[in-house]
Amino acid sequence: MRSTTIILTLVFLAVSLSTSALANPDHVLTVDPSSLGPEVSSLLYGIFFEDINHAVDGGLYAEMIRNRSFEHQDPVEGWFAVFESDCKATFSIETDRPLNKNNTKYLSFEIQSDDKLISLSNDGYDGIPLKKGQRYLFSVFVRSDEEYNGEIKVMLANAKGEPEAEKSLGTAFSSEWEKYSVELQPNESLDDGRLIITMKGSGKISFDMVSLFPEENWNGMRIDLLEMLEELKPAFVRFPGGCLVEGDSLENAYRWKDTIGPIEERKTNYNLWGYHQSYGIGFYEYLLLSEHLGAEPIPIFNAGMSCQVRGAEYCPMDEMDEWVRNVLDFIEFANGPSDSLWGSKRSELGHPEPFNIKYIGIGNENWGTEYHDRFPLFREAVKEKYPEITIIFSGPPSYEGASFNRAWRWARSNGIEILDEHMYAVPEWMLRNTDRYDKYDRSGPKVMLGEYAAHAAGTRNTLQAAITEAALMTGLERNSDIVIMAAYAPLFNREGWSQWTPDLIWFDNTRVYGTPSYHVQKLFNDNTGNVIISSSLTDEDIEIIGYWFKSLYHVCSYDFESKELIIKIVNPWPEEKKLRIEIGEEVQVTGKAEMISITSDNIFDENTFQNPDKVRPKTVGMSNLSNEFTLTFSGNSVTVLRLETTGL
Structure with a gap:
């Protein structure tokens, strides 16, 4: 393997690569269809929904009146x-x-x-x-x-x-x-x-x-924002948070029973993100939304402790029954027969058939002895009554370090099924850690990467952030035997009412657009096969300020239904790259292909209300390809190749 050392005086790595050092690099991607990797998780790409940035009230919830019931902290606000x-x-x-x-x-x-x-x-x-x-x-x-x-x-x-x-x-x-x-x-x-x-x-x-x-709404939801979710085709919906589940005290922690029934009888609540929740979209609506999207619902429940980052309040161990019962009652509400106590309430709301949820999460970004003592109370109660339910264990806010390592040790020694990791990192970290999950123990818990995003300079929704997320996603996909679910976060941001950036979708009263990260998420989800195909890339490593990076990032999969070989290539550098692709004879390329690319000359480009399509995918049809061919991949690009074959 050849290597090139490039020294930068600038902080960000993609701006000033030496053109001479990377001129006409010789890369060969060898695809071996005889060597199949893991099956791609059917739940791999989903969405995480939390009422932050007015994602619900003032957002997806189509109610046009602010503070309609005079229950805000300032009761005449608005x-x-x-x-x-x-x-x-x-x-x-x-x-x-x-x-x-x-x-x-x-x-x-x-x-x-x-x-x-x-x-x-x-x-x-x-x-x-x-x-x-x-x-x-x-x-x-x-x-x-x-x-x-x-x-x-x-x-x-x-x-x-x-x-x-x-x-x-x-x-x-x-x-x-x-x-x-x-x-x-x-x-x-x-x-x-x-x-x-x-x-x-x-x-x-x-x-x-x-x-x-x-009048134009769907179950109280704003149509244009709903359509943005439909376009993503998420495999799962994790809801309703997030820190929102925990509350900044147990008094204002999220209680699902307050969110169902007639709208005027729902108990409103202060939102720890600095505004108020009407609960117009509650757990029942989240279940309907998941069903509408064809997605697996992943409800998250408070573990009897408020947000630890904000100074936790812990429910005494001898008073935990309320929180445990809260979870058991919800499972009956979602899955129970229509003549059961909580199943009948679901039926009265208009859904006599069970939702058949399969997963629940206990806690959000919780850690330490306090969480480890409380989690077993939920697991024992749920498994005794509903052994078929898979329970997701919360990891801490950090994605490395002492508390993270302790969470994993506890999870492995206690037979945890899935651990929820969260990852907000700078773009450089994303590029350096695309092989993070290559090293994970396959005999231990699975991973739900419940929240992640690249935080570029100024936490802007740049192409730079989207490209480095795509590089990380090649590693998620390649390791989807261990990483079975992943979701970008946060999902929505209302212009002028923001608490957190970057975000996947931006909107105001009448307009909505997807960020470059939105288009990357959609591109990857739309173009994922059933099984990983082994592949290797002759690479030219790049050293920048003491760190090594790859020239290209890739993953290959095969779609048995469409008989297509799917190759994803991420080029995070300014220079275009010529890549020779050699495909083993176990499959035969028919010659027809489609290339879908997201790119721009300026890696700091963003979409805006004024130019919502500045960065978006472009598709080109191709013909006369064989099992060996050479393509040039633009700088600052994410590309998907769909190659038609005669079958595998």
């Missing part, structure tokens, strides 16, 4: 009241006669003037987007404690408050909570619309659960 001049009225948040035990706050107006206009408005998240002619479904719970003698109207308005659609809710209102629903159809399209409720009359009137949905 709401604005305007009183006509000389109007005698007050408004306040009250709790004495709530809508229900879980929705305890509501907004009341006490009005003395009967001929003055009062407006209550909400502009959602950076304005409410409206489409001309589309129907919007408005609902609200109203109560009049002291007889209100005027009319209440609701309108969709422009930023000036001028109505684009308006309907009356009536002039007589009960002293008990009643739900009012109307459809609104705006006259114009707007990006900065708002909802306005107007009152003109005297008395006391109260509002709760003020809601607005576009």
